[in-house]
Amino acid sequence: MSEDPHGMTRRQLLRHTAWFGAAVVLTVASGEVISHIHTPGAAAEPVVDDPNALRFVQVSDSHIGFTGPANTAVTDSFTRAVNQINSLPYQPDFVIHTGDLTHLSTPAQFDQVRQMMGTMRAGGHFTVPGEHDSVDDAGQKYRAAFGKGSVGDGWYSFDLKGVHFIALVNTLSLEKLGHLGTDQIEFVRKDVAGLSADTPIVVFSHIPLFAMYPQWGWGTDDAAQVLNLLRRFASVTCLNGHVHQLFTKTEGNVTFHSATTTAYPLPRPGTAPAPAPVTLPAGQLADALGIREVGYRQGSHSLAVKDVKLA
Amino acid sequence: MKKLVVAQRLSAVLAAGLALTACGSGTPATAPSTVDMSAMPGMSMAAPPAGAPVAADTVSIKDFAFAPAQVRVKVGTTVTWTNGDTEPHTVTSNGNGPLKSPTMNTGETYKYTFTVPGRFEYLCTIHPFMTAAVEVTA
Numbered sequence: 001m002s003e004d005p006h007g008m009t010r011r012q013l014l015r016h017t018a019w020f021g022a023a024v025v026l027t028v029a030s031g032e033v034i035s036h037i038h039t040p041g042a043a044a045e046p047v048v049d050d051p052n053a054l055r056f057v058q059v060s061d062s063h064i065g066f067t068g069p070a071n072t073a074v075t076d077s078f079t080r081a082v083n084q085i086n087s088l089p090y091q092p093d094f095v096i097h098t099g100d101l102t103h104l105s106t107p108a109q110f111d112q113v114r115q116m117m118g119t120m121r122a123g124g125h126f127t128v129p130g131e132h133d134s135v136d137d138a139g140q141k142y143r144a145a146f147g148k149g150s151v152g153d154g155w156y157s158f159d160l161k162g163v164h165f166i167a168l169v170n171t172l173s174l175e176k177l178g179h180l181g182t183d184q185i186e187f188v189r190k191d192v193a194g195l196s197a198d199t200p201i202v203v204f205s206h207i208p209l210f211a212m213y214p215q216w217g218w219g220t221d222d223a224a225q226v227l228n229l230l231r232r233f234a235s236v237t238c239l240n241g242h243v244h245q246l247f248t249k250t251e252g253n254v255t256f257h258s259a260t261t262t263a264y265p266l267p268r269p270g271t272a273p274a275p276a277p278v279t280l281p282a283g284q285l286a287d288a289l290g291i292r293e294v295g296y297r298q299g300s301h302s303l304a305v306k307d308v309k310l311a
Numbered sequence: 312m313k314k315l316v317v318a319q320r321l322s323a324v325l326a327a328g329l330a331l332t333a334c335g336s337g338t339p340a341t342a343p344s345t346v347d348m349s350a351m352p353g354m355s356m357a358a359p360p361a362g363a364p365v366a367a368d369t370v371s372i373k374d375f376a377f378a379p380a381q382v383r384v385k386v387g388t389t390v391t392w393t394n395g396d397t398e399p400h401t402v403t404s405n406g407n408g409p410l411k412s413p414t415m416n417t418g419e420t421y422k423y424t425f426t427v428p429g430r431f432e433y434l435c436t437i438h439p440f441m442t443a444a445v446e447v448t449a
Contacts, residue, residue: 069397135414174434176439176442177439215440217438276398277398
């Protein structure tokens, strides 16, 4: 193995580069915060001009029904996300909402989110539940509103333009951390059994599948069992919500991307006594909210991820 | 819309600098370097709630924690939980236990009368890192 002058092995260098190179690169232009996450081999842009490319949008943590001072108009914020999606210069193949659609799992809140997502101009609409979507019924109302086509407690998978997508539920059977459970792990085992190792895999979940900050429950206790099943694949991308802030991490063949929210920010890990909603100074809230565009061109190694603040 | 995209070859130092700036101005968290991964505990089973059980029949919910986190009561005691946070919480047994509060908004209470001895662990389903227990003695 070749070593660079600083004594770093090529593998270490790659990992180092992944850490910073894949980090969200943030810049401010025209008042807009834009982050591009580039990994080696990824398309430079989310391939907006290529109709054969896969293009989808991730939104997360809309918390419809939240009324606290951190955002007194979460429905307006989510409406802006809808309008932003509908203003894209392309129609996304689908929109994925990675959970906490509602704040308190009431039928009215589910109905409102369902209707609002229905106005998003996209080829399809997908969701995974957050713990706020199963406050008092282990997800029954969530599944009644959004569970069509799912199996088990709401998980499912699908293929699109050469990419295999797996949508997981890790917000039921909680104790401290997110939990998948043996049924769901078995589902993944069978689901990926027939796939060739060069199939790009994208995994959606609400709670991170990596240990972002276990003290606040920002991790999934049995995620390693699923990640082990995905170890043979060349490219695995895990997209989650829950933490209301951007964060990117690469571990071997897997890249994790935590998304921000359309509702209100949470503190950075460990910087507050609890992950309670953060009320920002007037005028700064929009900078913390956003949507994520993801693109993939067949033959590329990994996905291009672009986080855009709410317009 | 004008967009200035910083190339991925941006040096680590500059990226970290930008991240710090972002942090200071309240913009979204973006820098992986701000989390000390080495300080994270493993993903093993969660530890039981800290502290020895306290003889008390009221539990306050404040700052995303049950206090006291462990209480001890005699059979027949009614325990009252009061949510003092601005965020909603629940009092929900692990597994098939008896505690099953509705969503408790600010100032709302939940009461449960324990009729059998035992240890009853519970959590908030909305913030499941909030764990606690009631020990019921004969």
